[in-house]
Amino acid sequence: MNSKAVIKQWTYRFPILTSVIIYSLLGGLSLYLSTRAHGLDIWYASMVFGLLLSQQSYLHWGKQCAAILGTNLLLYLSVFPLSSHLVTSSIVNVFEAIVVAVLMKQVTSKKPSHQSVFDFTVVLFNVLLLPALLGGIAKALLDITFSTNALLEVFVGTFLSSIVGAISVFPIGYYLYISKQSDWVKHDFKMPGALVFIMITAVVNVCALIYMPYPYAYTSLALVLSTLFMPFLGVALNILLNSIISVLFVSLGIITLLPGKNSELFFLLPMLITYLTPILLAITINKYKLAHNKFTSANETIQRMYDYTPVAMLSIDNKGVINAVSEQWLSLLGYPREAVLGRRAIDFLTPASRDYATNYVLPEFFKLGKVERIRYQMHHYDGHIIDVELTSVMEPESLRGGKYFNSLAVIKDVTTEITLTKRLAQERELLETTLMSIGDGVVATDVNGLTRFVNPIAESLLGVRAGEALNKPAEHYIHLIDRHDSTRLPCPIRQVLDSREMYTFEQDAILVSKSGVQYSIQDKTTPIVTSKGELQGVVMVFQDVTELVASNDRMAYLAQHDALTGLPNRTLALDRLYQACSKHSRVPQTFAVAFVDVDNFKHINDSFGHDCGDVVLQTLGKKLNTILRSSDTAARLGGDEFLLLLHGVTDRQAVSQIYEKLNRAISEPIVVNKQSVSVSISIGVCVFPEDGLEPDTLLKRADEAMYQAKSHGRNRLSFYSQSAMQSSLSHVQLQGLINENHKRSEDMFVMTPLIRAVDHSIQGIVVDFDQGRWLPEHKGLDVFVLARQQSLFSQINDLWFLGLNHVLSEVATHGVRDIIVRINDEQILSDEFYHGLKSSIKDLNVNPSKLVLSFQESVLCHGSKTVIDAVSRLKALGLRLDVSEFGVHSISLDFLNLLPLDSVTLGEGLTSQMETEQHNETLTYSLVKLAKSLNLTCCAVTVSTSYQATLLEAMGCDHLLGNYFYKTVNIEQLNVLIDTPQDVMLVSSNQ
Structure with a gap:
């Protein structure tokens, strides 16, 4: 932590102690000098304490003033015996400090008081003159009350003592106060140079006091001259030093005052005027420096702004010569600054652009005083050509006879823009050709849904000519229905206009043309959006997939149905089972899973042949389809195994009823090649969610139940029961089997x-x-x-x-x-x-x-x-x-x-x-x-x-x-x- 910070922290934490120490030092100095044989009574302490007090809150003033009053009494008692004069002097000193603090707070709180000599003079009047006058009056009145001293003599002595001490100390205190609020005194204080001027002024003051008549004339000249070369703080220190020297020389008897009753008055009054002049001069100089610095800073800022403005800018005089360019301009064209300044602006244009500027642009510019968005071609420093766009305006820098002398121009590189425009035109032509030749139907609309483009394939599928559709809403000629239930589908273009999101039909939509012909289509409708997110329109691209849909339907049917019975195969049956299980998480439901197995089917194949076995399976499949509801599923898993998926089953009785119907239906012998074949079935059933939640679990448990039915004599229905499945093999039995088979x-x-x-x-x-x-x-x-x-x-x-x-x-x-x-x-x-x-x-x-x-x-x-x-x-x-x-x-x-x-x-x-x-x-x-x-x-x-x-x-x-x-x-x-x-x-x- 530096010394300045230490002092600041000390002052903040111990304001009373700080005030007492400073007051004691300055008050002790004044008393020491005043008690000498030829001593002068110059009181510095009141002004210093007033300035310190003005920095404190009003709430703390009581303690501060009490402490200083006590300090003042102790200082006087150390020199003089107790008397009424001692008490009144202490009271007046504290009173003056309070007045200084009050006036300082009022003056500095209204507006900055350092902007001009007049403002500073007002401060001097309020903070120096008024406290000294009031203090002198108060001292005179108190002394008359308690002693016989002459009123005028007391007033003049007190006033001069206070105001000379105040003007000696105030500049330093005022500098420290203002330096926290403004930068007007923040110039480089180069200590060696300042000390030289302070020493020279002190030497002149000492020599003038000892050897010269009218010494303050020389001191004043030295102070004024030094003020021209020093900052305000140096002037303030110079004044304080010379004040102390002058008082010290008189008090020590080095110089003597003029004889007479008013000798002190004639010594101190010139001293007051001598110190006041350099203070006002310093204020004036600092105001000039501040204005000069602001002007210089503003000029430098403007120049920097011009040089580093993010646009390519140049200034041209009335002869067309470039006198200033920005860094962006130099960067754009690649020239160094010295190769540009002093040259004509048109020298950088291509011959064609130079002729265009001379014959058309400049006459218009001189006529209107400005031109906008003029396209030129300019030579880059490395020789290649760049396209630019120029905007220029005349600058009335100086009006003489109504003529403009300078102009300001901004150029923009549009090389890429022009290249892209040409390329865009080529691509647009290619795009239109492509869209007219593409094998998909394409319809484009504007943001209002009005048709702007229809290609030939779209004309053929829609049954309308492009001329009929243009500028009409797409809903008038695009009619879609669902291929599964023939319900009307919304127009995809309108859907995209409303949602601003892509809309797709994946082979589920049928387009109905104007003549009523239906086409299965695959469609993708997309919003046309700019880079800024603005909707410009919609484009619909669709394909005729009628043949593909028919082929897919046939392939899907073959892939999901058993070729022998026509029933859903294992793949489709398992898919429906998985869907039923997953649907339960959204809509709670119950359903049954049944495994159906033809009893002794191998015997039928071996006895009657595989053809007979096939007929048996086909017949069973037909009867399953006849008995079950449309919401149920009957599937052949393979061989003689079938799977039933019975929806909405709430109890086992319902399953039993279905079994009874099926059993009665298949109880009649099946005649194959004039041979009668009797068939029976075993069914194992489990119920969702009672017997399981996962498809694999349900399949396994239905299978286990089916084997349970077979193990009990076949031709029967068996429901899954966990206890029944495991009751035949208990823990003890399983442990016994493990021990038995160990060897x-x-x-x-x-x-x-x-x-x-x-x-x-x-x-x-x-x-x-x-x-x-x-x-x-x-x-x-x-x-x-x-x-x-x-x-x-x-x-x-x-x-x-x-x-x-x-x-x-x-x-x-x-x-x-x-x-x-x-x-x-x-x-x-x-x-x-x-x-x-x-x-x-x-x-x-x-x-x-x-x-x-x-x-x-x-x-x-x-x-x-x-x-x-x-x-x-x-x-x-x-x-x-x-x-x-x-x-x-x-x-x-x-x-x-x-x-x-x-x-x-x-x-x-x-x-x-x-x-x-x-x-x-x-x-x-x-x-x-x-x-x-x-x-x-x-x-x-x-x-x-x-x-x-x-x-x-x-x-x-x-x-x-x-x-x-x-x-x-x-x-x-x-x-x-x-x-x-x-x-x-x-x-x-x-x-």
């Missing part, structure tokens, strides 16, 4: 040879975890799910690994190089399975790159981060990954690409029905090609005929599996089958 865990697995499609050689072995062997009396139960629910998953998992490890060790002895493991959905997400697999690889010393884990596609339907993380960490063990039941569920390709897969295995139903259903053959081919495009190996299962094997090989399938080649084998049989090392072995733990 024969390898028997839980069955193996089937895997065949290479190209040469039908053995490629590997499929080893399945056969829950039917382990739980022969509990078909339909998932032991892993049940174990998870009964907190026995760890034990089942350990048992599974025990059997798997035995199989792996046995298989390894037969020279099988690669192993693929198909795991259960519950296992893939399990930490226990992951760590068990990791331990098996280590304990058996199996190369993980030879293992392939296979999991069902259904686990991917969730598309969750949990699935991705689980699959990724298995891949990190160095294994390969396979997805089974590929194509059964709807899996996003983007999600599929996120998984580190190596191969896929097609769903069982696809292969078994290829010979009877063209749709399945097409779908299988598409899935094989999809797998190849993803660089995945493809395997087909349930291959039962030579036709299927040949067809799958032709499609590009890599591996085949099914009874056509081999049934399940044991370890001993495997040893006979495998003659040479094979490339792949598939070990699966299927549900």
Whole structure:
């Protein structure tokens, strides 16, 4: 912290102590000088205290004045004995200070008092003269009251003492006060130079006092001359120093006053005039400096503004010569300033522009005094031509005989604008040609919806000529209806005008022409908006997609319907199920999901032939359509399995009634080729949301209920019941089965040879975890799910690994190089399975790159981060990954690409029905090609005929599996089958 800040902080925190210290120093000095043999009584302290007091709030004046009054008394008592004169002098001194403070506050609060000599004179009168007069009067009156002193003598002595002391101190105090409010005294105070002038003036004053008659004439001259070269503060210090020197010389007897009664008056009055003159002169000089500085600053500011104005500007005199240019002008044309000033303005124009300026622009300019937006071409410094736009006005800098002498011009670079205008014209012509030739219909309107453009294709589709449509509202000739329910659709152009947003029809709109012809259209209507966001109009672009819509409808129907029965297929049925589940979150509802299975359908196929089986399925499909409501869905999932989606079912009784109707309808024998075939069905039902909220859960539970119906004798209806599904296998029973099978865990697995499609050689072995062997009396139960629910998953998992490890060790002895493991959905997400697999690889010393884990596609339907993380960490063990039941569920390709897969295995139903259903053959081919495009190996299962094997090989399938080649084998049989090392072995733990 600097010294100035320390003083300021001290003054702010201790105002009374500060005032007392300063007052004591100055008062003590005055008393010391006045008590000398020839001493003069010059009182500096009252003015200083008054100035300090004026800076304080009125609330603090009482304490300040009391402290100073006490200080004054102590000062007098240190020199004089107690008397009435001492008391009155102390009171008058404090009184004068109060008057100074009051007047100072009033004068400086009204307006700045330093703008002129007159203003400063008013301040001097109020702050110097009035307090001294009032103090002298007060002193005289008090002395008359308490003593016999002469009135005039007391008044004059007090007045001179106060006013000389005040004028000596006031300039410094006034400078410090004003310096906080204005910059008029803020000039560089160069101490060495100022000290020189102060010393010279002091020397002159000393010499004049000692050696010269009329000494104040020389002192005044020295003060005035020094004032010309010093700032105000230097003048103030000079006055105070000379005042102290003069009083000190008299008090010390160095000089003597003139003899006589009024000797002090004749000494102090010239001294007062001597000090007043340089003060007023300093005020005058500072006012001139302030005005000069403002003028200089303003001139520099204007010049800078001109030079750095953000426009290219130049000034030209009456001879056409450039006398000033802005930096922007120089930057635009690339010239240095010295190469421009003094040259004619037209020298920078091209010859053509120079002639145009001379012959046309300048005569007009001299006539009107201004020109606007004149296009010229100018030479750049590097030689290339730029296009500019000029605006100029005559500047009346000096009017002599009514003539203008200067002009001011601004130029704007329009090279890019002109280039863009030409290019825009070319592009507009190209655009119009393109729009007239384009194969889409185009209609454009203005902001009011009035037609401005119609191309030939639009004329043909709308059935109107462009001339008929121009300047008419688009609604008059654009008529659209919905292709599903034929309701009138709003005009897209009007929709965009109202919303200012793009409006699109995606093949759902039909355009009705003027003649009544209907076209399916695909439309995109867009607002025409400027860069500023202002709407200029609307453009509608539409295509005739009638044939495309018809083709898409047919393809959509084929893709979503079963070719044999005409019912919705698995894809459409699952989509409707997913929609029904998602709709529940918005509109609560109930519906039933039913699995329908034809009893003994394999017997019908084997006994009567596949043609008869097809007729049975077709008949069942027709009867389902007849009995169910239009809001319900009957779908064929594949083979002899059907799915029913029954909306609005509130209780199980309603489902039972539908079953009874269906059962009665199919109870009549079906005659095929003069043979009577009796048919019965088993149905498993679950109810949403009672039995589940997710589609996969509902499907699984309806399937479980259907198997429950079959297990109870077939030809019946069974509702899903969690207790019924699990009551046949309690916690104790499951624990007992785990303990019972612990020593024969390898028997839980069955193996089937895997065949290479190209040469039908053995490629590997499929080893399945056969829950039917382990739980022969509990078909339909998932032991892993049940174990998870009964907190026995760890034990089942350990048992599974025990059997798997035995199989792996046995298989390894037969020279099988690669192993693929198909795991259960519950296992893939399990930490226990992951760590068990990791331990098996280590304990058996199996190369993980030879293992392939296979999991069902259904686990991917969730598309969750949990699935991705689980699959990724298995891949990190160095294994390969396979997805089974590929194509059964709807899996996003983007999600599929996120998984580190190596191969896929097609769903069982696809292969078994290829010979009877063209749709399945097409779908299988598409899935094989999809797998190849993803660089995945493809395997087909349930291959039962030579036709299927040949067809799958032709499609590009890599591996085949099914009874056509081999049934399940044991370890001993495997040893006979495998003659040479094979490339792949598939070990699966299927549900």
